[in-house]
Amino acid sequence: MTARARSVALRVLLDIETDGKYANLALQQAFRNAALDDRDKALCTELVYGTVQRRRSLDALLAPYCARPLDDLDRRVLTILRMTVYQLAYLTRVPAYAALNDAVNLCKRTAPRAAGFVNGVLRAFTRDQRSAAERLEEAARAASAWADAVGIRHSYPSWIADALAASLGRERAEAVLAACNDPPLLSLRVNPRRATRDEVLQTLREAGIPASPSQVSEWGIRLGRGVDVEAWPPYRQGAVSVQDEASMLIAPLLKPARCASVMDLCAGLGTKTTQIAEHLPDGARVMACDIHAHKLRLLQESARRLGVDGRVEVVLSDARALPGRPELLGRFDAVLLDAPCSGLGVLRRRPDIRWRRRPEDTAALARLQRELLDAAAALVRPGGVIVYATCTLTRQENDELVAAAVADAGGRLAVEDVRPDLPAAVAARVSLGSAGAWVTPEWFGTDGFFMARLRRTE
Ligand SMILES: C[S@@+](CC[C@H](N)C(=O)[O-])C[C@H]1O[C@@H](n2cnc3c(N)ncnc32)[C@H](O)[C@@H]1O
Numbered sequence: 156m157t158a159r160a161r162s163v164a165l166r167v168l169l170d171i172e173t174d175g176k177y178a179n180l181a182l183q184q185a186f187r188n189a190a191l192d193d194r195d196k197a198l199c200t201e202l203v204y205g206t207v208q209r210r211r212s213l214d215a216l217l218a219p220y221c222a223r224p225l226d227d228l229d230r231r232v233l234t235i236l237r238m239t240v241y242q243l244a245y246l247t248r249v250p251a252y253a254a255l256n257d258a259v260n261l262c263k264r265t266a267p268r269a270a271g272f273v274n275g276v277l278r279a280f281t282r283d284q285r286s287a288a289e290r291l292e293e294a295a296r297a298a299s300a301w302a303d304a305v306g307i308r309h310s311y312p313s314w315i316a317d318a319l320a321a322s323l324g325r326e327r328a329e330a331v332l333a334a335c336n337d338p339p340l341l342s343l344r345v346n347p348r349r350a351t352r353d354e355v356l357q358t359l360r361e362a363g364i365p366a367s368p369s370q371v372s373e374w375g376i377r378l379g380r381g382v383d384v385e386a387w388p389p390y391r392q393g394a395v396s397v398q399d400e401a402s403m404l405i406a407p408l409l410k411p412a413r414c415a416s417v418m419d420l421c422a423g424l425g426t427k428t429t430q431i432a433e434h435l436p437d438g439a440r441v442m443a444c445d446i447h448a449h450k451l452r453l454l455q456e457s458a459r460r461l462g463v464d465g466r467v468e469v470v471l472s473d474a475r476a477l478p479g480r481p482e483l484l485g486r487f488d489a490v491l492l493d494a495p496c497s498g499l500g501v502l503r504r505r506p507d508i509r510w511r512r513r514p515e516d517t518a519a520l521a522r523l524q525r526e527l528l529d530a531a532a533a534l535v536r537p538g539g540v541i542v543y544a545t546c547t548l549t550r551q552e553n554d555e556l557v558a559a560a561v562a563d564a565g566g567r568l569a570v571e572d573v574r575p576d577l578p579a580a581v582a583a584r585v586s587l588g589s590a591g592a593w594v595t596p597e598w599f600g601t602d603g604f605f606m607a608r609l610r611r612t613e
Pocket residue numbers: 420421422423424425426427428444445446447450472473474475493494495496
Protein backbone atom coordinates (compact mmCIF):
# COMPACT_ATOMS: atom_id res chain seq x y z
CA MET A 156 0.00 0.00 0.00
CA THR A 157 1.65 3.20 -1.06
CA ALA A 158 1.65 6.60 0.57
CA ARG A 159 -0.03 8.04 -2.55
CA ALA A 160 -2.97 5.61 -2.34
CA ARG A 161 -3.40 6.49 1.35
CA SER A 162 -3.32 10.20 0.65
CA VAL A 163 -5.99 9.98 -2.08
CA ALA A 164 -8.07 7.66 0.13
CA LEU A 165 -7.99 10.24 2.94
CA ARG A 166 -9.26 12.96 0.61
CA VAL A 167 -12.08 10.75 -0.62
CA LEU A 168 -13.04 9.73 2.92
CA LEU A 169 -13.23 13.38 3.94
CA ASP A 170 -15.44 14.12 0.93
CA ILE A 171 -17.77 11.35 2.09
CA GLU A 172 -17.67 12.28 5.79
CA THR A 173 -17.82 16.05 5.62
CA ASP A 174 -19.49 16.77 2.25
CA GLY A 175 -21.89 13.81 2.29
CA LYS A 176 -20.68 12.54 -1.11
CA TYR A 177 -21.54 9.00 -2.20
CA ALA A 178 -18.54 6.67 -1.82
CA ASN A 179 -18.58 5.35 -5.40
CA LEU A 180 -18.96 8.84 -6.94
CA ALA A 181 -16.30 10.39 -4.70
CA LEU A 182 -13.87 7.63 -5.70
CA GLN A 183 -14.62 8.02 -9.41
CA GLN A 184 -14.01 11.75 -9.18
CA ALA A 185 -10.73 11.27 -7.30
CA PHE A 186 -9.50 8.80 -9.92
CA ARG A 187 -10.23 11.31 -12.67
CA ASN A 188 -8.14 13.95 -10.87
CA ALA A 189 -5.26 11.85 -9.49
CA ALA A 190 -2.97 9.83 -11.73
CA LEU A 191 -2.94 6.49 -9.87
CA ASP A 192 -1.86 3.21 -11.43
CA ASP A 193 -4.24 0.24 -11.31
CA ARG A 194 -2.64 -1.22 -8.20
CA ASP A 195 -2.94 2.03 -6.26
CA LYS A 196 -6.52 2.46 -7.47
CA ALA A 197 -7.39 -0.99 -6.11
CA LEU A 198 -5.69 -0.22 -2.79
CA CYS A 199 -7.34 3.16 -2.52
CA THR A 200 -10.76 1.60 -3.23
CA GLU A 201 -10.19 -1.04 -0.57
CA LEU A 202 -9.16 1.58 1.98
CA VAL A 203 -12.14 3.83 1.28
CA TYR A 204 -14.78 1.10 1.16
CA GLY A 205 -13.33 -0.77 4.13
CA THR A 206 -13.01 2.33 6.33
CA VAL A 207 -16.55 3.44 5.51
CA GLN A 208 -18.04 -0.03 5.94
CA ARG A 209 -16.30 -0.81 9.25
CA ARG A 210 -16.73 2.65 10.77
CA ARG A 211 -18.57 1.57 13.93
CA SER A 212 -16.22 -1.34 14.59
CA LEU A 213 -13.20 0.92 14.01
CA ASP A 214 -14.51 3.46 16.50
CA ALA A 215 -15.00 0.71 19.09
CA LEU A 216 -11.42 -0.47 18.47
CA LEU A 217 -10.00 3.05 18.69
CA ALA A 218 -11.88 4.43 21.69
CA PRO A 219 -9.82 2.70 24.45
CA TYR A 220 -6.60 4.38 23.19
CA CYS A 221 -7.99 7.92 22.89
CA ALA A 222 -8.12 10.04 26.01
CA ARG A 223 -10.81 12.22 24.37
CA PRO A 224 -14.24 11.11 23.08
CA LEU A 225 -13.95 10.39 19.33
CA ASP A 226 -16.77 12.84 18.57
CA ASP A 227 -14.61 15.69 19.91
CA LEU A 228 -11.75 14.97 17.48
CA ASP A 229 -11.10 17.00 14.36
CA ARG A 230 -12.70 15.12 11.39
CA ARG A 231 -9.34 14.87 9.58
CA VAL A 232 -7.65 13.38 12.64
CA LEU A 233 -10.47 10.91 13.29
CA THR A 234 -10.50 9.85 9.62
CA ILE A 235 -6.72 9.24 9.61
CA LEU A 236 -7.08 7.15 12.77
CA ARG A 237 -9.98 5.11 11.38
CA MET A 238 -8.25 4.50 8.06
CA THR A 239 -5.08 3.35 9.79
CA VAL A 240 -6.82 1.09 12.29
CA TYR A 241 -8.72 -0.43 9.34
CA GLN A 242 -5.38 -1.42 7.81
CA LEU A 243 -4.00 -2.72 11.11
CA ALA A 244 -7.11 -4.70 12.02
CA TYR A 245 -8.46 -5.94 8.69
CA LEU A 246 -5.68 -5.91 6.08
CA THR A 247 -3.19 -8.55 7.15
CA ARG A 248 -0.71 -7.85 4.35
CA VAL A 249 -0.07 -4.21 5.34
CA PRO A 250 3.05 -3.78 7.54
CA ALA A 251 2.13 -1.90 10.72
CA TYR A 252 5.16 0.44 10.57
CA ALA A 253 4.24 1.59 7.04
CA ALA A 254 0.61 2.29 7.97
CA LEU A 255 1.71 4.15 11.07
CA ASN A 256 4.42 6.25 9.37
CA ASP A 257 2.06 7.23 6.59
CA ALA A 258 -0.64 8.16 9.11
CA VAL A 259 1.71 10.50 10.96
CA ASN A 260 2.98 12.04 7.70
CA LEU A 261 -0.59 12.55 6.45
CA CYS A 262 -1.45 14.20 9.73
CA LYS A 263 1.60 16.49 9.54
CA ARG A 264 0.29 17.70 6.18
CA THR A 265 -3.42 18.02 7.00
CA ALA A 266 -3.63 18.72 10.75
CA PRO A 267 -0.01 19.28 11.90
CA ARG A 268 -0.73 20.03 15.54
CA ALA A 269 -2.34 16.59 16.03
CA ALA A 270 0.59 14.56 14.63
CA GLY A 271 1.95 13.70 18.10
CA PHE A 272 -1.53 12.68 19.28
CA VAL A 273 -2.09 10.42 16.23
CA ASN A 274 1.33 8.87 16.74
CA GLY A 275 0.60 8.18 20.42
CA VAL A 276 -2.85 6.62 19.80
CA LEU A 277 -1.60 4.37 17.01
CA ARG A 278 1.49 3.27 18.91
CA ALA A 279 -0.68 2.34 21.90
CA PHE A 280 -2.97 0.44 19.53
CA THR A 281 -0.10 -1.55 18.01
CA ARG A 282 1.56 -2.24 21.38
CA ASP A 283 -1.55 -4.11 22.58
CA GLN A 284 -0.74 -7.80 22.20
CA ARG A 285 -4.35 -8.99 21.81
CA SER A 286 -5.70 -9.50 18.30
CA ALA A 287 -8.06 -6.87 16.93
CA ALA A 288 -10.80 -9.53 16.72
CA GLU A 289 -10.48 -10.22 20.46
CA ARG A 290 -10.60 -6.53 21.27
CA LEU A 291 -13.65 -6.00 19.09
CA GLU A 292 -15.45 -8.92 20.70
CA GLU A 293 -14.69 -7.48 24.12
CA ALA A 294 -16.20 -4.14 23.08
CA ALA A 295 -19.28 -5.91 21.67
CA ARG A 296 -19.77 -7.93 24.87
CA ALA A 297 -19.61 -4.76 26.93
CA ALA A 298 -22.70 -3.38 25.13
CA SER A 299 -25.89 -3.76 27.12
CA ALA A 300 -28.34 -4.26 24.22
CA TRP A 301 -28.16 -7.10 21.65
CA ALA A 302 -28.46 -4.69 18.70
CA ASP A 303 -25.56 -2.57 20.01
CA ALA A 304 -23.34 -5.64 20.40
CA VAL A 305 -24.15 -6.83 16.87
CA GLY A 306 -23.80 -3.28 15.55
CA ILE A 307 -20.29 -3.01 17.04
CA ARG A 308 -19.22 -6.51 15.97
CA HIS A 309 -20.31 -6.19 12.33
CA SER A 310 -20.37 -2.39 12.01
CA TYR A 311 -24.01 -1.38 11.48
CA PRO A 312 -26.33 1.11 13.13
CA SER A 313 -28.29 -0.67 15.88
CA TRP A 314 -31.66 0.06 14.25
CA ILE A 315 -30.72 -2.07 11.21
CA ALA A 316 -29.85 -5.00 13.50
CA ASP A 317 -33.20 -4.56 15.27
CA ALA A 318 -35.15 -4.28 11.99
CA LEU A 319 -33.61 -7.48 10.63
CA ALA A 320 -34.10 -9.32 13.91
CA ALA A 321 -37.80 -8.40 13.87
CA SER A 322 -38.10 -10.05 10.43
CA LEU A 323 -35.68 -12.96 10.66
CA GLY A 324 -34.97 -13.63 14.33
CA ARG A 325 -31.71 -12.62 16.02
CA GLU A 326 -29.52 -15.52 14.93
CA ARG A 327 -30.35 -15.23 11.25
CA ALA A 328 -30.27 -11.43 11.34
CA GLU A 329 -26.68 -11.56 12.63
CA ALA A 330 -25.70 -14.09 9.95
CA VAL A 331 -27.18 -11.77 7.28
CA LEU A 332 -25.31 -8.75 8.65
CA ALA A 333 -22.02 -10.68 8.70
CA ALA A 334 -22.60 -11.85 5.11
CA CYS A 335 -23.33 -8.29 3.98
CA ASN A 336 -19.74 -7.33 4.83
CA ASP A 337 -18.42 -9.78 2.20
CA PRO A 338 -17.56 -8.39 -1.22
CA PRO A 339 -20.42 -8.90 -3.72
CA LEU A 340 -20.06 -11.70 -6.25
CA LEU A 341 -20.33 -11.06 -9.96
CA SER A 342 -22.88 -13.11 -11.86
CA LEU A 343 -24.25 -13.25 -15.39
CA ARG A 344 -27.71 -14.11 -16.73
CA VAL A 345 -27.74 -15.99 -20.00
CA ASN A 346 -30.07 -14.76 -22.75
CA PRO A 347 -31.61 -18.00 -24.06
CA ARG A 348 -32.42 -16.31 -27.37
CA ARG A 349 -28.69 -15.92 -28.04
CA ALA A 350 -26.92 -18.85 -26.29
CA THR A 351 -27.28 -21.72 -23.84
CA ARG A 352 -25.65 -21.60 -20.43
CA ASP A 353 -23.23 -24.38 -21.43
CA GLU A 354 -22.16 -22.42 -24.51
CA VAL A 355 -21.46 -19.31 -22.45
CA LEU A 356 -19.57 -21.35 -19.83
CA GLN A 357 -17.45 -22.88 -22.59
CA THR A 358 -16.64 -19.44 -24.03
CA LEU A 359 -15.68 -18.19 -20.57
CA ARG A 360 -13.39 -21.18 -20.07
CA GLU A 361 -11.73 -20.56 -23.42
CA ALA A 362 -11.13 -16.94 -22.40
CA GLY A 363 -9.50 -18.14 -19.14
CA ILE A 364 -12.23 -16.58 -16.98
CA PRO A 365 -13.11 -18.77 -13.96
CA ALA A 366 -16.87 -19.40 -13.93
CA SER A 367 -19.39 -21.95 -12.66
CA PRO A 368 -23.10 -22.59 -13.17
CA SER A 369 -25.27 -20.87 -10.55
CA GLN A 370 -26.95 -23.08 -7.93
CA VAL A 371 -29.65 -20.42 -7.56
CA SER A 372 -30.92 -19.86 -11.10
CA GLU A 373 -30.83 -22.07 -14.16
CA TRP A 374 -29.88 -19.03 -16.26
CA GLY A 375 -27.13 -17.87 -13.92
CA ILE A 376 -23.36 -18.08 -14.10
CA ARG A 377 -21.13 -17.16 -11.17
CA LEU A 378 -17.81 -15.58 -12.09
CA GLY A 379 -14.78 -16.44 -9.99
CA ARG A 380 -13.19 -12.98 -10.01
CA GLY A 381 -13.81 -9.43 -11.17
CA VAL A 382 -13.87 -9.23 -14.97
CA ASP A 383 -14.47 -6.30 -17.30
CA VAL A 384 -17.65 -7.94 -18.59
CA GLU A 385 -18.78 -5.07 -20.78
CA ALA A 386 -15.65 -5.37 -22.92
CA TRP A 387 -16.16 -9.11 -23.42
CA PRO A 388 -17.52 -9.93 -26.92
CA PRO A 389 -20.41 -12.25 -25.83
CA TYR A 390 -21.68 -9.44 -23.60
CA ARG A 391 -21.59 -6.94 -26.46
CA GLN A 392 -23.35 -9.49 -28.66
CA GLY A 393 -26.20 -9.79 -26.16
CA ALA A 394 -25.58 -13.32 -24.89
CA VAL A 395 -25.51 -12.23 -21.24
CA SER A 396 -26.52 -9.53 -18.77
CA VAL A 397 -25.00 -8.74 -15.39
CA GLN A 398 -27.50 -9.61 -12.66
CA ASP A 399 -27.46 -10.86 -9.09
CA GLU A 400 -28.44 -14.54 -8.88
CA ALA A 401 -31.34 -14.04 -6.42
CA SER A 402 -32.67 -11.21 -8.58
CA MET A 403 -32.92 -13.72 -11.45
CA LEU A 404 -35.58 -15.65 -9.48
CA ILE A 405 -38.20 -12.91 -9.67
CA ALA A 406 -39.19 -12.54 -13.35
CA PRO A 407 -39.80 -16.32 -13.80
CA LEU A 408 -42.52 -16.10 -11.09
CA LEU A 409 -44.61 -14.19 -13.68
CA LYS A 410 -44.41 -17.21 -16.03
CA PRO A 411 -43.69 -14.90 -18.96
CA ALA A 412 -43.67 -17.74 -21.50
CA ARG A 413 -47.46 -17.97 -20.98
CA CYS A 414 -48.15 -14.22 -21.19
CA ALA A 415 -49.28 -12.03 -24.08
CA SER A 416 -48.85 -8.78 -22.14
CA VAL A 417 -46.79 -7.93 -19.07
CA MET A 418 -46.41 -4.64 -17.18
CA ASP A 419 -43.15 -3.88 -15.34
CA LEU A 420 -44.24 -0.98 -13.14
CA CYS A 421 -40.86 0.09 -11.70
CA ALA A 422 -38.58 -1.02 -14.49
CA GLY A 423 -35.48 1.04 -13.64
CA LEU A 424 -32.57 0.04 -15.88
CA GLY A 425 -34.60 -2.94 -17.08
CA THR A 426 -32.66 -5.86 -15.65
CA LYS A 427 -35.93 -7.69 -15.06
CA THR A 428 -37.79 -6.18 -18.03
CA THR A 429 -35.26 -7.66 -20.41
CA GLN A 430 -35.34 -11.00 -18.59
CA ILE A 431 -39.13 -11.06 -19.05
CA ALA A 432 -38.75 -10.11 -22.73
CA GLU A 433 -36.22 -12.92 -23.32
CA HIS A 434 -38.88 -15.46 -22.26
CA LEU A 435 -42.04 -14.01 -23.82
CA PRO A 436 -43.61 -15.92 -26.72
CA ASP A 437 -43.43 -14.32 -30.18
CA GLY A 438 -45.89 -11.45 -30.54
CA ALA A 439 -46.09 -10.76 -26.79
CA ARG A 440 -45.02 -7.44 -25.23
CA VAL A 441 -43.75 -6.07 -21.94
CA MET A 442 -44.48 -2.46 -21.03
CA ALA A 443 -41.76 -0.90 -18.88
CA CYS A 444 -42.68 2.07 -16.70
CA ASP A 445 -40.36 4.22 -14.64
CA ILE A 446 -40.41 7.72 -13.25
CA HIS A 447 -36.88 8.50 -14.58
CA ALA A 448 -36.29 9.10 -18.30
CA HIS A 449 -32.53 8.41 -18.16
CA LYS A 450 -33.20 4.93 -16.74
CA LEU A 451 -35.64 4.15 -19.54
CA ARG A 452 -33.07 5.25 -22.13
CA LEU A 453 -30.52 2.81 -20.67
CA LEU A 454 -33.23 0.14 -20.54
CA GLN A 455 -33.85 0.58 -24.27
CA GLU A 456 -30.11 0.30 -24.98
CA SER A 457 -29.97 -2.99 -23.06
CA ALA A 458 -33.04 -4.30 -24.86
CA ARG A 459 -31.37 -3.52 -28.23
CA ARG A 460 -28.14 -5.22 -27.18
CA LEU A 461 -30.09 -8.32 -26.12
CA GLY A 462 -32.21 -8.33 -29.30
CA VAL A 463 -35.53 -7.90 -27.47
CA ASP A 464 -36.25 -4.23 -28.22
CA GLY A 465 -39.20 -5.21 -30.43
CA ARG A 466 -40.86 -6.77 -27.38
CA VAL A 467 -40.44 -3.81 -25.03
CA GLU A 468 -42.44 -0.59 -24.89
CA VAL A 469 -41.40 2.10 -22.42
CA VAL A 470 -43.67 4.52 -20.55
CA LEU A 471 -42.28 7.49 -18.67
CA SER A 472 -44.73 7.99 -15.81
CA ASP A 473 -45.37 7.80 -12.12
CA ALA A 474 -46.75 4.25 -12.01
CA ARG A 475 -49.48 5.40 -9.64
CA ALA A 476 -50.94 7.45 -12.49
CA LEU A 477 -51.29 4.50 -14.91
CA PRO A 478 -54.70 3.32 -13.64
CA GLY A 479 -55.94 6.74 -14.83
CA ARG A 480 -55.47 5.48 -18.41
CA PRO A 481 -58.59 3.45 -19.27
CA GLU A 482 -56.84 1.49 -22.06
CA LEU A 483 -54.47 -0.03 -19.45
CA LEU A 484 -57.02 -0.96 -16.77
CA GLY A 485 -57.35 -4.71 -16.13
CA ARG A 486 -55.38 -5.43 -19.30
CA PHE A 487 -52.20 -7.28 -18.31
CA ASP A 488 -51.72 -11.02 -17.85
CA ALA A 489 -48.98 -10.29 -15.32
CA VAL A 490 -47.67 -7.21 -13.51
CA LEU A 491 -44.25 -6.97 -11.89
CA LEU A 492 -43.83 -4.52 -9.04
CA ASP A 493 -40.11 -4.47 -8.19
CA ALA A 494 -40.69 -1.71 -5.71
CA PRO A 495 -38.39 1.11 -4.54
CA CYS A 496 -37.34 0.03 -1.03
CA SER A 497 -34.91 0.60 1.83
CA GLY A 498 -32.39 -1.78 0.19
CA LEU A 499 -31.31 -3.65 3.32
CA GLY A 500 -30.80 -6.79 1.20
CA VAL A 501 -28.13 -5.16 -0.96
CA LEU A 502 -25.89 -3.64 1.72
CA ARG A 503 -22.88 -5.53 0.32
CA ARG A 504 -22.96 -3.47 -2.85
CA ARG A 505 -22.67 -0.02 -1.29
CA PRO A 506 -20.63 0.26 1.92
CA ASP A 507 -22.05 3.70 2.79
CA ILE A 508 -25.75 2.84 2.49
CA ARG A 509 -26.01 1.51 6.04
CA TRP A 510 -25.10 4.95 7.40
CA ARG A 511 -27.34 6.88 5.00
CA ARG A 512 -30.59 5.02 5.61
CA ARG A 513 -32.81 6.23 8.41
CA PRO A 514 -35.31 4.11 10.38
CA GLU A 515 -38.12 6.46 9.32
CA ASP A 516 -37.40 5.72 5.60
CA THR A 517 -39.17 2.39 5.99
CA ALA A 518 -42.57 3.84 6.84
CA ALA A 519 -42.43 6.41 4.01
CA LEU A 520 -41.41 3.73 1.51
CA ALA A 521 -44.13 1.38 2.73
CA ARG A 522 -46.74 4.07 1.95
CA LEU A 523 -45.38 4.46 -1.61
CA GLN A 524 -45.13 0.67 -2.06
CA ARG A 525 -48.76 0.26 -1.01
CA GLU A 526 -49.93 2.87 -3.54
CA LEU A 527 -47.89 1.16 -6.24
CA LEU A 528 -49.35 -2.23 -5.30
CA ASP A 529 -52.87 -0.80 -5.53
CA ALA A 530 -51.99 0.46 -9.03
CA ALA A 531 -50.70 -3.03 -9.94
CA ALA A 532 -54.00 -4.54 -8.77
CA ALA A 533 -55.92 -2.17 -11.04
CA LEU A 534 -53.79 -2.99 -14.10
CA VAL A 535 -53.77 -6.81 -13.90
CA ARG A 536 -56.64 -8.67 -15.61
CA PRO A 537 -58.96 -10.96 -13.62
CA GLY A 538 -57.15 -14.30 -13.32
CA GLY A 539 -53.75 -12.62 -13.87
CA VAL A 540 -50.89 -12.35 -11.38
CA ILE A 541 -48.91 -9.62 -9.63
CA VAL A 542 -45.37 -10.36 -8.50
CA TYR A 543 -44.30 -8.02 -5.72
CA ALA A 544 -40.57 -7.93 -4.94
CA THR A 545 -38.14 -5.85 -2.92
CA CYS A 546 -34.43 -6.05 -2.21
CA THR A 547 -35.00 -5.30 1.45
CA LEU A 548 -35.55 -7.36 4.57
CA THR A 549 -38.02 -5.40 6.71
CA ARG A 550 -41.44 -6.95 7.43
CA GLN A 551 -43.11 -3.56 7.03
CA GLU A 552 -42.10 -3.38 3.35
CA ASN A 553 -42.67 -7.10 2.68
CA ASP A 554 -45.09 -9.53 4.36
CA GLU A 555 -46.99 -6.89 6.33
CA LEU A 556 -47.50 -4.71 3.29
CA VAL A 557 -48.70 -7.53 1.04
CA ALA A 558 -50.92 -9.04 3.76
CA ALA A 559 -52.61 -5.66 4.32
CA ALA A 560 -53.23 -5.18 0.58
CA VAL A 561 -54.78 -8.66 0.35
CA ALA A 562 -56.95 -8.05 3.42
CA ASP A 563 -58.17 -4.72 2.01
CA ALA A 564 -58.95 -6.28 -1.39
CA GLY A 565 -61.84 -8.23 0.16
CA GLY A 566 -61.18 -11.53 -1.64
CA ARG A 567 -60.17 -9.97 -4.97
CA LEU A 568 -56.47 -10.86 -4.42
CA ALA A 569 -55.09 -14.19 -3.20
CA VAL A 570 -51.52 -15.01 -2.15
CA GLU A 571 -49.93 -17.91 -4.06
CA ASP A 572 -47.06 -20.07 -2.80
CA VAL A 573 -44.04 -19.27 -4.97
CA ARG A 574 -41.96 -22.26 -3.87
CA PRO A 575 -43.12 -24.61 -6.67
CA ASP A 576 -41.70 -22.09 -9.16
CA LEU A 577 -38.32 -21.70 -7.47
CA PRO A 578 -35.39 -24.04 -8.17
CA ALA A 579 -35.48 -26.95 -5.68
CA ALA A 580 -32.23 -25.91 -3.92
CA VAL A 581 -33.65 -22.43 -3.30
CA ALA A 582 -37.18 -23.57 -2.40
CA ALA A 583 -35.71 -25.83 0.28
CA ARG A 584 -33.99 -22.90 1.99
CA VAL A 585 -36.28 -19.87 1.59
CA SER A 586 -38.16 -18.88 4.66
CA LEU A 587 -41.84 -18.31 4.16
CA GLY A 588 -43.44 -15.26 5.65
CA SER A 589 -47.20 -14.79 5.80
CA ALA A 590 -47.22 -13.56 2.19
CA GLY A 591 -44.02 -14.46 0.36
CA ALA A 592 -40.54 -15.96 0.31
CA TRP A 593 -37.38 -14.41 1.70
CA VAL A 594 -34.02 -15.21 0.09
CA THR A 595 -31.24 -13.96 2.37
CA PRO A 596 -27.56 -13.28 1.57
CA GLU A 597 -25.95 -15.71 3.99
CA TRP A 598 -27.30 -18.80 2.17
CA PHE A 599 -25.91 -18.53 -1.33
CA GLY A 600 -23.91 -15.30 -1.22
CA THR A 601 -26.60 -13.47 -3.22
CA ASP A 602 -28.40 -10.23 -2.53
CA GLY A 603 -31.39 -10.45 -0.19
CA PHE A 604 -34.86 -10.41 -1.76
CA PHE A 605 -38.49 -10.76 -0.81
CA MET A 606 -40.87 -12.12 -3.46
CA ALA A 607 -44.62 -12.65 -3.34
CA ARG A 608 -47.19 -13.59 -5.98
CA LEU A 609 -50.82 -12.48 -5.85
CA ARG A 610 -53.58 -13.68 -8.15
CA ARG A 611 -56.47 -11.40 -9.03
CA THR A 612 -59.46 -13.65 -8.54
CA GLU A 613 -62.17 -11.53 -10.15
C1 LIG B 1 -35.93 -1.45 -7.25
S1 LIG B 1 -35.75 -0.31 -8.51
C2 LIG B 1 -36.18 -1.24 -9.93
C3 LIG B 1 -35.11 -2.11 -10.45
C4 LIG B 1 -35.46 -2.75 -11.78
N1 LIG B 1 -36.74 -3.43 -11.74
C5 LIG B 1 -34.39 -3.70 -12.27
O1 LIG B 1 -34.55 -4.92 -12.10
O2 LIG B 1 -33.40 -3.21 -12.81
C6 LIG B 1 -37.18 0.70 -8.31
C7 LIG B 1 -37.42 1.66 -9.43
O3 LIG B 1 -38.66 2.34 -9.15
C8 LIG B 1 -38.60 3.61 -9.74
N2 LIG B 1 -39.67 4.41 -9.15
C9 LIG B 1 -39.70 5.00 -7.92
N3 LIG B 1 -40.90 5.57 -7.73
C10 LIG B 1 -41.64 5.32 -8.82
C11 LIG B 1 -42.97 5.65 -9.22
N4 LIG B 1 -43.78 6.35 -8.41
N5 LIG B 1 -43.40 5.24 -10.42
C12 LIG B 1 -42.59 4.54 -11.25
N6 LIG B 1 -41.33 4.20 -10.93
C13 LIG B 1 -40.87 4.59 -9.74
C14 LIG B 1 -37.18 4.06 -9.48
O4 LIG B 1 -36.77 5.02 -10.43
C15 LIG B 1 -36.40 2.75 -9.63
O5 LIG B 1 -35.86 2.64 -10.91
